[in-house]
Amino acid sequence: MAARFPDPLVEQRHAVLARYGAEPATLPAGEADEARWTELWRLLKPDFATADRTQVPDFASLAPAAREAARAYIGCRIEADRLLARCKEAHSRLARDGIATDAVEHYATVRDAYEDGVMAFGAARERLDTLLPKTK
Amino acid sequence: MKTYDKGDALPDDYKKLLLNLMSFQADSEYGGGQRVAENMQYAPRPEEAYRLSKKVMEEFGHAYYVWNLMAELGVDVNVRLRELIAHPENPDPKVVNLINGFRRENWAPNFDSWQDVALFSTVVTPAAVAFLGQYQNCSYLPWARVNVRIHKEEHGHLAFGVWASKRCIEFGGEAMRADMQARVPKFMRIGLGFYGRPSAGAAKSQMFDKYYEYGLKVKKPEELQAEYLEIVEARLKEVGLEMPRDIEPDYDMRVGYEAGDEVSSPAIKPAAA
Numbered sequence: 001m002a003a004r005f006p007d008p009l010v011e012q013r014h015a016v017l018a019r020y021g022a023e024p025a026t027l028p029a030g031e032a033d034e035a036r037w038t039e040l041w042r043l044l045k046p047d048f049a050t051a052d053r054t055q056v057p058d059f060a061s062l063a064p065a066a067r068e069a070a071r072a073y074i075g076c077r078i079e080a081d082r083l084l085a086r087c088k089e090a091h092s093r094l095a096r097d098g099i100a101t102d103a104v105e106h107y108a109t110v111r112d113a114y115e116d117g118v119m120a121f122g123a124a125r126e127r128l129d130t131l132l133p134k135t136k
Numbered sequence: 137m138k139t140y141d142k143g144d145a146l147p148d149d150y151k152k153l154l155l156n157l158m159s160f161q162a163d164s165e166y167g168g169g170q171r172v173a174e175n176m177q178y179a180p181r182p183e184e185a186y187r188l189s190k191k192v193m194e195e196f197g198h199a200y201y202v203w204n205l206m207a208e209l210g211v212d213v214n215v216r217l218r219e220l221i222a223h224p225e226n227p228d229p230k231v232v233n234l235i236n237g238f239r240r241e242n243w244a245p246n247f248d249s250w251q252d253v254a255l256f257s258t259v260v261t262p263a264a265v266a267f268l269g270q271y272q273n274c275s276y277l278p279w280a281r282v283n284v285r286i287h288k289e290e291h292g293h294l295a296f297g298v299w300a301s302k303r304c305i306e307f308g309g310e311a312m313r314a315d316m317q318a319r320v321p322k323f324m325r326i327g328l329g330f331y332g333r334p335s336a337g338a339a340k341s342q343m344f345d346k347y348y349e350y351g352l353k354v355k356k357p358e359e360l361q362a363e364y365l366e367i368v369e370a371r372l373k374e375v376g377l378e379m380p381r382d383i384e385p386d387y388d389m390r391v392g393y394e395a396g397d398e399v400s401s402p403a404i405k406p407a408a409a
């Protein structure tokens with residue numbers, strides 16, 4: 001079963017991540033799984049629809065370098081989801097077992113990792129952004 | 137300034153005031169994290185959603201740091217976490233010290249779009265960074281050390297606000313910039329009111345002198361406000377927005393941790409037999 005926040009409100013609001021394909025957090029089975037890459041890209045490509053790029057290509061239309069960068073970007077998102085699940089587990093442990101130094105430090109460690117994962121997702125987005133054509 | 141470290145005996149009055157401030161910080165960090173989570177509904181793109189989620193996790197972490205110190209001082213902090221989880225929208229003020237600004241009824245009306253979320257971090261968060269920054273030099277050393285850690289992380293929140301605001305304009309163009317400029321004053325009122333009423337004059341806070349005397353607050357509201365204005369002006373300039381002048385502070389939002397003059401006494405757990 002997927003990790004959940006102990007707070008129903010926080011869990012409910014994190015459902016927004018599902019819009020972008022969060023969970024099940026698995027990478028497509030290799031480059032040949034074109035349908036899965038296409039679907040994951042469809043969910044994430046609004047991240048690139050800036051004022052000067054109103055049309056973002058579908059996965060099949062990406063140039064080879066952009067396609068590779070898109071795979072890396074999608075991979076970062078999936079990794080961020082995995083790290084978020086660890087945060088949820090650490091958070092749940094604090095709510096269940098009580099606040100204690102080791103549990104607080106464990107939470108800080110996994111939260112730092114999630115933070116790094118999210119920033120890596122952003123860096124992958126910036127790399128990919130340079131490879132996508134502008135439409136204006 | 138007399139300082140105290142872990143294990144030192146604390147004078148009763150000092151401990152009461154210390155725990156009042158610590159409980160406001162910890163409870164409000166957690167409640168603030170819940171409010172930030174609510175704002176995920178406005179995230180327009182994946183990266184925005186993940187970065188806001190990261191912020192939620194950080195706010196919770198700050199609460200845990202401070203609650204952990206309060207536990208060492210004998211406070212039953214688990215009851216506070218349980219209350220906030222069970223009643224996120226309206227936690228019992230007898231159990232937790234949540235600042236008014238983080239009560240849902242006061243928070244939610246300030247937000248109707250992602251640009252509000254971006255601007256809150258750009259315009260109000262600098263007030264938190266300046267305010268909490270003073271606790272790094274307070275007289276209770278374990279709390280000072282935790283706030284060094286928190287302060288470092290709060291700087292990441294400043295970066296989030298500027299990043300998110302710039303992205304709004306990148307996607308929405310000049311029409312978005314104008315829309316955001318019109319929203320700046322409502323957040324500046326909150327930011328300016330963050331520090332509480334002035335330290336002198338008829339409207340002065342009744343409690344400030346005691347906090348200051350004990351070294352629990354080390355800067356006067358006027359100093360913090362000046363520090364805030366310097367930061368927020370630089371941040372708005374970075375985004376390409378102007379800082380409005382002659383904005384009146386909103387003290388009633390009490391986003392600052394003083395939150396009025398009443399001092400509560402967090403429940404102390406009975407000593408173990």
